Amino acid sequence: MTATDQEEAARQLNAILSCHPPRLWVPRSEPPEILAYPSRSWYDLHLDANLALRRLTSTPVVLDDIDELAVRYLDDLRNNGLHSGLPEVHLPEVPSGEYRAAKPGILGAVEYFQESFLRLCLRIGTRLLLCPDAPTWPFFLVWRRVLNDDLDDGLAVDEKYGLYLPSTESHHPNLREAARAYTSKQVMHDLQALIDRSPNIGTWVMLAPSKESEHLISSLHELQAVTPKACRTTGFPRLPVSFERQRPRDASEPMWSLTDSEGPPEPLKRSLRSVDMLKPSVGSKSRIVPAAFRRRRSTAFEYENLTPESLLRLGWARAVETDSTIIVFSCGTLERIAIRRRDTQTLHISELIKVSDSDSPPYLRLQVGLYIAVVKDTIARLREEGSAGLRRSSRKRKAPEAVSALAFKRQKVDNKKPTKPESAITIAGRKDFMLLYLRYGMYDSPAPASFVRIGPCLKTSDPAKSERPSVKRRYSEDQCIRMILTSQLGLGATGVAHTASLQVVDNDGAEQTQEVVVKIALLPEPQAQLRHEFEIYRRLATHAVQGVPEVYGLFEDLEGGAIALVMSHCGECLWLLRRTHPSFALNLNVSERQRFYAVLDDIHAAGVRHHDVRPENLMLDPAGRAYFIDFDRANLDPTDGAKRREKRILVGLLERAHYPDYGMRSPQTPPST
Numbered sequence: 001m002t003a004t005d006q007e008e009a010a011r012q013l014n015a016i017l018s019c020h021p022p023r024l025w026v027p028r029s030e031p032p033e034i035l036a037y038p039s040r041s042w043y044d045l046h047l048d049a050n051l052a053l054r055r056l057t058s059t060p061v062v063l064d065d066i067d068e069l070a071v072r073y074l075d076d077l078r079n080n081g082l083h084s085g086l087p088e089v090h091l092p093e094v095p096s097g098e099y100r101a102a103k104p105g106i107l108g109a110v111e112y113f114q115e116s117f118l119r120l121c122l123r124i125g126t127r128l129l130l131c132p133d134a135p136t137w138p139f140f141l142v143w144r145r146v147l148n149d150d151l152d153d154g155l156a157v158d159e160k161y162g163l164y165l166p167s168t169e170s171h172h173p174n175l176r177e178a179a180r181a182y183t184s185k186q187v188m189h190d191l192q193a194l195i196d197r198s199p200n201i202g203t204w205v206m207l208a209p210s211k212e213s214e215h216l217i218s219s220l221h222e223l224q225a226v227t228p229k230a231c232r233t234t235g236f237p238r239l240p241v242s243f244e245r246q247r248p249r250d251a252s253e254p255m256w257s258l259t260d261s262e263g264p265p266e267p268l269k270r271s272l273r274s275v276d277m278l279k280p281s282v283g284s285k286s287r288i289v290p291a292a293f294r295r296r297r298s299t300a301f302e303y304e305n306l307t308p309e310s311l312l313r314l315g316w317a318r319a320v321e322t323d324s325t326i327i328v329f330s331c332g333t334l335e336r337i338a339i340r341r342r343d344t345q346t347l348h349i350s351e352l353i354k355v356s357d358s359d360s361p362p363y364l365r366l367q368v369g370l371y372i373a374v375v376k377d378t379i380a381r382l383r384e385e386g387s388a389g390l391r392r393s394s395r396k397r398k399a400p401e402a403v404s405a406l407a408f409k410r411q412k413v414d415n416k417k418p419t420k421p422e423s424a425i426t427i428a429g430r431k432d433f434m435l436l437y438l439r440y441g442m443y444d445s446p447a448p449a450s451f452v453r454i455g456p457c458l459k460t461s462d463p464a465k466s467e468r469p470s471v472k473r474r475y476s477e478d479q480c481i482r483m484i485l486t487s488q489l490g491l492g493a494t495g496v497a498h499t500a501s502l503q504v505v506d507n508d509g510a511e512q513t514q515e516v517v518v519k520i521a522l523l524p525e526p527q528a529q530l531r532h533e534f535e536i537y538r539r540l541a542t543h544a545v546q547g548v549p550e551v552y553g554l555f556e557d558l559e560g561g562a563i564a565l566v567m568s569h570c571g572e573c574l575w576l577l578r579r580t581h582p583s584f585a586l587n588l589n590v591s592e593r594q595r596f597y598a599v600l601d602d603i604h605a606a607g608v609r610h611h612d613v614r615p616e617n618l619m620l621d622p623a624g625r626a627y628f629i630d631f632d633r634a635n636l637d638p639t640d641g642a643k644r645r646e647k648r649i650l651v652g653l654l655e656r657a658h659y660p661d662y663g664m665r666s667p668q669t670p671p672s673t
C-alpha cells in the first residue's frame, strides 16, 4: 500500500474503534436473579492473609494508561506501514442503535458483547499484539466463561469470565496457519508458556444488567478500607509454618502509573474479637473459643446481598485464583477496570465507563488496550518468573505429613507403660469439635472454621447413635480434631472432595495423624444429599460392609454454610486409571473384577442400591482393594429386580466396558495442591 493508504487505513481503524456500541436492552429473568455473594465464597474466608485484599484506591489514570497502550500499537501499525488493506473492507461493522438481547441476565450481557464488538476488538487486539505484519485480522484470542463449575443457580453475578488462549490437541497455540507465519518465534514461545501455565487469563466479573447492578458498579470507588473476612474461631492453635510462600510479584515494568501514597498496607483487622483473633494459643491451658455457641437453624450457605465491598472481594479472590492483575467489573451497561497490586495488596479502581456512551477514551479502543494489557502483563510476569527461576505456583510446600508432624504444641511425655497408641481415628471418634483449616493453592486459613459433630464415627462408635452434642463455650486442644484440607480431589454435584490430614492428641500428649478425604457441601440441596449419603453409610456400617469408605463422622460449620463428611481415602477411580489404560475394563484382572462384584453383593445384602455405578465411583487403592464411593443417589431396601439390574450394569461395565456415557467427560477436576 502507498503512504496515503496507510493514513487512510489508520483513519478507518480509528473511526471503527471510536464507534459507540449500541445501547443494551435485556429481557427480565424469571424468576429474577439475586445479586448475592456466591456460595464458593465460603472458601474465600480461608484466603492466605498475604494474598487478601487490604486496601482500595480510586485511580483515574488507569483508563488513560490502558488506552495509551492501544494507541501506541495502532500508531506502530501506521508508522511501520503495516496496513495491508482497508479495515472497513475486512472488519465487521459495529451495530448502532439498540441491541435487544434474546437472553436475560448475565447471558444477555454476554450475548450483547459477542454480537456487538467482542470479535472485532479481539481480532484487532490479536493482530496488534501477536502478529502486526499479518495481512489479515486473525481470530485467536477468545473471551468466555473460563470455568464450568457452577454451584449456584440464579445469581446475578458470575466472576468466572476471562480471556482464553485456544490450543490444539497437542497443547500448542491454536493460531491459524496464515497468522502463525507472521508470528515471531518469541511470541509463539510466550504463548506456549501462557498455555502451559493456564490458558485462562484476566478476571471479568459479570453482573446481570439492572439498576441495582449499575448502582453497585457506580459505588465501587467510594470505599477506602476493606476488612478481610475470616472465620470467627479464636484462641486456636497456629499451624506450624510449613512452607515458604514467595509473595507473588507484580511485573517490574508495569503498563500503568499507579502510586500507593498511603504507604504499606495496614495490618489485618477483623470485624469481631480482633484482639485475640491473631494470637496463637499457648500450652495446654490454651482455650479455643468456637465461632458460635449455638447451632444455627440451618447449616446451609445463606446468600447475602452483594455490597460494593463484597463485590470487590469477590473479584479480588478470583484474580488471586487465576493469577490476574486486571479485574473488570461489568453489567453490560457500566464498567470499571481495576488493577491488582500484589505487593501492597491494593486494588486500584478506574473511573466509571459507560459502555455505549464513552468518548474519552472511546470504549472499543479501550477494549483493545485491555486485551493487550491482560496478555502483555501475564507474559511479562511469566518471563520474569522464568528468569528468576520461580515456579508457577510461586510457593514451595512440604508434603502434608510434614504439616502435621509438629502441629500440636502439647508434648507431655509419660514413659510409664508402653502401650500401643490408639489410632488417630479411634481418638477422633470420641471428639465432637473440629477445627478445619485450608492449606493448599491460595488458601492458608487466617483462622480455622469451627465444626461440631452431627453424625458419629461409624467405625469406632455405635452407628445407630444419633445424639447431637451441645456446643461448649471453650475447648482445650486435646478436645479438638484438627483437620487440614490439603488439596481439592474432585468436584461433583453434591460437593467438593478434598484430601485432608486429620490430627489429634492422644492421652500421652503425642500427636496421631491420619490422611482422610473430606467432602464439603454448601447449599441446601447438596447438604440434604450429603446427609442422605451419611445415612446410607450408616446402614452399610451396621452390616459391616467392606469395600466402601470408612466414615469418621458428619460435621457442621457453626457459622453456617457448610457440612463436612469425613471418610477414608479409597485410592483412584477407574475413570482416571482409564487415562493410562485406554480400556479400564480390559485392564482389570479377574480377581479385581471379582472383588468389585463381591462388594456390590455385600452392598445389596445390606439393603442398599448404589444407583450410580460409573467408573468415577469405582475405586482401586494401591493394594488393589476395590471400593464403591459416592452413595448420594443410593436408596434403601430396593427390590431384588433393581439389585439384579444394578449387578448387570456393573458386569457390563467391567467385562465389556459398556458404559452408556462412555465419552462423557469426567466431573473430576485436576488436583490442585
Ligand SMILES: Nc1ncnc2c1ncn2[C@@H]1O[C@H](COP(=O)(O)OP(=O)(O)OP(=O)(O)O)[C@@H](O)[C@H]1O
Binding pocket: 489, 490, 491, 492, 493, 494, 495, 496, 497, 517, 519, 549, 567, 568, 569, 570, 571, 572, 573, 616, 617, 619, 629, 630, 631, 632, 667, 668
Ligand atoms: N473416599 C474417597 N476416596 C478417594 N477419592 C474420593 C473419595 N470420595 C470422593 N473422591 C473423589 O472426589 C470425586 C467427587 O466425589 P463424589 O463423587 O463423592 O462427589 P459428588 O458430588 O457426589 O459427585 P457426583 O456428581 O458424581 O455425584 C470422586 O470422583 C473421587 O475422585
